[in-house]
Amino acid sequence: MTHADRAPIGIGMIGYAFMGMAHSQGWRNAKSFFDPKLEPRLVALGGRDRTAAEEMARRFDWQQVETDWRALIARDDVGLVDICTPGDTHAEIAIAALAAGKHVLCEKPLANSVAEAERMTEAAERARADGVKAMVGFTYRRVPALALARRLVLGGRIGRLRHVRAQYLQDWLTDPDAPYSWRLDANRAGSGALGDIGAHVIDLTQFLTGEHITGVSATMDTFVPERPLPGGDGTGQVTVDDAAVFLGRFSGGAMATFEATRYATGRKNAIRIELNGTEGSLAFDFEDMNTLRFFDSSVPTETQGFTRILVTEPTHPYLGAWWPPGHLLGYEHGFSHQAADLLTAIADGTDPEPSFADGLRVQRVVAAVQASAATDSQWVPVDGTGSGDTGSTGTTDSAGTAREVA
Ligand code: SOE
Numbered sequence: 060m061t062h063a064d065r066a067p068i069g070i071g072m073i074g075y076a077f078m079g080m081a082h083s084q085g086w087r088n089a090k091s092f093f094d095p096k097l098e099p100r101l102v103a104l105g106g107r108d109r110t111a112a113e114e115m116a117r118r119f120d121w122q123q124v125e126t127d128w129r130a131l132i133a134r135d136d137v138g139l140v141d142i143c144t145p146g147d148t149h150a151e152i153a154i155a156a157l158a159a160g161k162h163v164l165c166e167k168p169l170a171n172s173v174a175e176a177e178r179m180t181e182a183a184e185r186a187r188a189d190g191v192k193a194m195v196g197f198t199y200r201r202v203p204a205l206a207l208a209r210r211l212v213l214g215g216r217i218g219r220l221r222h223v224r225a226q227y228l229q230d231w232l233t234d235p236d237a238p239y240s241w242r243l244d245a246n247r248a249g250s251g252a253l254g255d256i257g258a259h260v261i262d263l264t265q266f267l268t269g270e271h272i273t274g275v276s277a278t279m280d281t282f283v284p285e286r287p288l289p290g291g292d293g294t295g296q297v298t299v300d301d302a303a304v305f306l307g308r309f310s311g312g313a314m315a316t317f318e319a320t321r322y323a324t325g326r327k328n329a330i331r332i333e334l335n336g337t338e339g340s341l342a343f344d345f346e347d348m349n350t351l352r353f354f355d356s357s358v359p360t361e362t363q364g365f366t367r368i369l370v371t372e373p374t375h376p377y378l379g380a381w382w383p384p385g386h387l388l389g390y391e392h393g394f395s396h397q398a399a400d401l402l403t404a405i406a407d408g409t410d411p412e413p414s415f416a417d418g419l420r421v422q423r424v425v426a427a428v429q430a431s432a433a434t435d436s437q438w439v440p441v442d443g444t445g446s447g448d449t450g451s452t453g454t455t456d457s458a459g460t461a462r463e464v465a
Contacts, residue, residue: 085394171249
């Protein structure tokens with residue numbers, strides 16, 4: 060196919076802050092480096108502040124600005140709505156966009172509650188019958204080292220999973236004078252570290268293992284209850300968690316520990332995951348995101364050890380589209396991978412992942428963590444996983460089909 064043969068698809072993006080910027084370059088680089096069957100056209104940027112939105116449209120080459128998201132969705136030249144707004148707006152916008160026959164990419168977490176996530180998932184299922192696709196933006200699945208890790212786990216290279224250890228560590232709220240923002244308001248964000256960064260490691264560990272978290276025991280805390288409003292005019296009440304720590308069980312029986320905090324002083328964006336199995340282990344740290352550490356128990360003892368795989372070969376996930384080996388990727392590349400995979404799914408008529416149902420599964424774990432933390436860390440089964448105990452003998456493959464563990 061030549062570029063002339065590629066059907067265009069108009070993108071309408073709502074929101075233009077950090078995620079809006081990350082998505083904007085993602086669409087452009089997906090077109091350039093992955094040359095998808097559908098060619099994204101950045102037709103409309105949505106933002107209530109016209110001046111600010113027009114400045115971002117100029118910088119990121121969006122053709123026009125809409126100050127009302129409903130008008131953006133109604134445009135005939137918009138075929139895909141990209142939602143980059145705070146969580147309290149995801150449900151209304153996504154459900155309206157799907158009803159209008161527009162494909163949807165919605166930033167994570169999918170919603171601020173299970174109820175909202177269920178309504179969004181139902182809307183996505185209805186739209187799917189008409190060939191309309193929906194994806195939630197857990198981009199870390201598309202870090203090549205993590206995509207490789209999943210390939211190794213599902214290929215049996217670490218055997219049966221015994222332990223999952225997952226942390227998402229940031230420190231941008233360690234300073235009590237760091238200003239108030241929408242992320243600290245439960246009405247806007249739904250929850251704090253738990254739903255913002257905890258959601259990433261909940262999704263990631265379920266993605267890497269092909270299994271579901273079936274129950275949790277949790278504790279949460281808010282260390283700084285109020286913060287100065289931007290501009291220094293008074294303070295805002297922090298109504299979300301600053302940190303969440305929880306135990307979990309996976310559907311195959313593995314034991315899990317999770318941490319999500321914005322007070323890990325010195326840790327800037329450290330997603331640390333280690334999986335221990337009967338035949339080996341995998342370890343990853345986003346602050347060294349181009350490498351994956353792999354311990355293979357089948358290697359003779361005298362040369363055993365965690366090997367450091369530099370995940371930059373053309374045969375590694377996504378790498379064939381980028382640079383020669385060793386030239387490293389960054390945080391932003393996951394957004395190009397996300398855009399390319401969504402465009403390919405739409406063109407091929409397949410179902411993009413993570414789906415809204417995957418986002419709902421994350422939301423149910425978030426709700427179980429909140430319920431457990433509110434009841435002195437009592438064990439809380441995760442709705443929809445069918446397991447009330449602390450560990451089942453069954454497991455599920457990547458399609459979520461239950462099968463007995465050998
Ligand atoms: C803030 O914690 C944040 O921007 C998250 O919202 C993103 O999902 C993560 O990728 C980086 O940190």
